[in-house]
Amino acid sequence: MDRVPVLSLGDVLLVSIQVDLEDRIAVQLQEDLAERIVATGAHGVLIDITALDIVDSFVGRMLATIASVSRVLDAETVVVGMRPAVAITLVELGLPLRGIRTALNVELGLGLLRAARGVDEVDEAEPEPEPAELS
C-alpha cells in the first residue's frame, strides 16, 4: 500500500487511517490532502482513526500539521473515531492534540463541520440546512 486514499463527500474530504504511518506515507498523505483541498474546494477534512491502537507523538504531530495546513487552505479538520484507550494514552503522554477538533464518529464530525460552516456562511443567500438533518 503506497498511500492512504482520500475520499470526497460533498465538500468534505474523508481519510480513514488504517495502516501504520511511516514517514513516507504520512508526508504523502499531507501532500495529497492539501492538493485535494485545493482541487475540490473542500471546506472540511475528517480523519478517522478508528483502526489505530496507538497514537504516538509522530502521529499526533502529523494530525496537527494536517490541521494547520488545512486551516491555511480554509478547511477545518476533525479527528473522529478515537478509541478510549488512545485518548487516555495521549493525555498521559502529555499530547492532548491541541488545535485539533475531535468528534466521536464520522456523522458527528460531519455535523460539527457543517455547523461551523453554517456559522461562517450566515450571510449567504441560501442558508445551510439545519445540522439536525444530519442525524
Next chain:
Amino acid sequence: MDRVPVLSLGDVLLVSIQVDLEDRIAVQLQEDLAERIVATGAHGVLIDITALDIVDSFVGRMLATIASVSRVLDAETVVVGMRPAVAITLVELGLPLRGIRTALNVELGLGLLRAARGVDEVDEAEPEPEPAELS
C-alpha cells in the same frame, strides 16, 4: 491492524479497504458489516477499493458474498473507486463481478444508493430528497 473499520454515514455504511485481505480479516469484515447493518438499519453499503492494486478471485468472491449477505438484510452494496487497471484485469481473469454494482467514487455511489432507495420508497409519506442535492 486486526480489522477494517466500518464507518456510518446516515443510512449508509462505508468501508475503505486498504490492507491486504487475509482470510481472517475478510471474514471479520463480513461479520462486522452484517452486524452493523442490523444494528443501524443501514440501507446501503459502500466499499471503497481505491487503495487496492489487485483484486483477485478471493477478493472478488468476498465482495460478492458481502453484496449477497447485505441484500438479504435489505441493503444494497456499491463498490467504488476501482482503478482502471483493476477493471481490465478482472475482465481478463473472467471475473466481471456479477451482481455487484459499481460507481466511480463515493459521491456517485451515494447517489446510486439514494436513487435506488428513492425508487423503492416512492409510496412513503415523506419523499426522499432529490439525488441532485447530493452533488
